Amino acid sequence: MTEISFAPRGSKAEIEEGERLSPKFDADGLLTAVTVDADDGTVLMVAHMNAQALALTIETGVAHYFSRSRGRLWKKGEESGHLQQLVELRVDCDQDAVVLRVRMPPLGPGVPGAACHTGHRSCFFRSVPLGAAPTPELTLAVNDDGPLFDPAKVYGLTKKTDTPRF
Amino acid sequence: MTEISFAPRGSKAEIEEGERLSPKFDADGLLTAVTVDADDGTVLMVAHMNAQALALTIETGVAHYFSRSRGRLWKKGEESGHLQQLVELRVDCDQDAVVLRVRMPPLGPGVPGAACHTGHRSCFFRSVPLGAAPTPELTLAVNDDGPLFDPAKVYGLTKKTDTPRF
Numbered sequence A, B: 001m002t003e004i005s006f007a008p009r010g011s012k013a014e015i016e017e018g019e020r021l022s023p024k025f026d027a028d029g030l031l032t033a034v035t036v037d038a039d040d041g042t043v044l045m046v047a048h049m050n051a052q053a054l055a056l057t058i059e060t061g062v063a064h065y066f067s068r069s070r071g072r073l074w075k076k077g078e079e080s081g082h083l084q085q086l087v088e089l090r091v092d093c094d095q096d097a098v099v100l101r102v103r104m105p106p107l108g109p110g111v112p113g114a115a116c117h118t119g120h121r122s123c124f125f126r127s128v129p130l131g132a133a134p135t136p137e138l139t140l141a142v143n144d145d146g147p148l149f150d151p152a153k154v155y156g157l158t159k160k161t162d163t164p165r166f
Helices: A012-017 A051-060 A151-155 B012-017 B051-060 B151-155
Strands: A031-037 A043-049 A064-067 A072-075 A085-091 A097-103 B031-037 B043-049 B064-067 B072-075 B085-091 B097-103
Touching: A031 B031, A031 B043, A043 A051, A043 A064, A043 B031, A051 A064, A051 A072, A051 A085, B043 B051, B043 B064, B051 B064, B051 B072, B051 B085
Parallel strands: A031 A097, B031 B097
Antiparallel strands: A031 A043, A064 A072, A085 A097, B031 B043, B064 B072, B085 B097
8 A cells, every 4th residue: 555644633623623534643553443333333342543554444445453462453354254344434523533334244144243252243242230339249241142153263263362352 | 439449350251251340441541431322323422431430430320531631530511511321331352441322411302412522413423435545635524414512602612722622
């Protein structure tokens, strides 16, 4: 790909309400990427992008991230085949976060795609009980019907310590 | 409130698939919070929480964040009145991000609540065109019908330089 080139950061008004893309990367060169199902809005995962990942995502329409654990560009699905095709890419007011509205290939008839390396459709498959101060004994509730694929088979690993992380 | 107490970080399997809440705060003591409309799934905003903000959100069922620009706890709506009532709080596999499914008070008959300090319903009111490498001339598209409130009236400011930031 050619040199990565975004608009320079302008005034607060230009950044927040203008029509130029001038992303704000943090001290590590990253911004926050929230990936949601384009059809039902389910939040699938939260990850990060560096400038290269953002540019590749825009150019190809396929989600690319920066894996902090691996320290390198990460095309989602490069191992699992579970690519994310973008329907829309949104940027927030201060341009330090993006939302990817994506479609993923179904895992089978009536089985949606899954974004989490645990095999769950969404990384956010547990819910926190509300209404009381948290304690170490607080018990999370599972909010889905369980994993949709077997990570050991998809990633070809007997241990999960090397699976992709965010 | 009493002392903030979460479960200690355990093994990878315990963190990723167990039933304990053991959040992972970054070097600045923060995790990522994604706030979505509980009814239609629209991503409203991305912000951050420290341990106190997370604990208060869990205890009260009302969204609290940590404002990085102000360097302090931020009860969303403390100025604008636009509180966010939680329907559900979800945590991701590695427990460094949460999703808040919220309801906000409508701004009027048929006018939904708005989460962005610009007056837009969502901070993600602009979309990035896909299919070509980004350039400084890339033009963002507005994906909503415009602001739902006047920030100057709601925040009582003539300049917007002091409005809440994320």
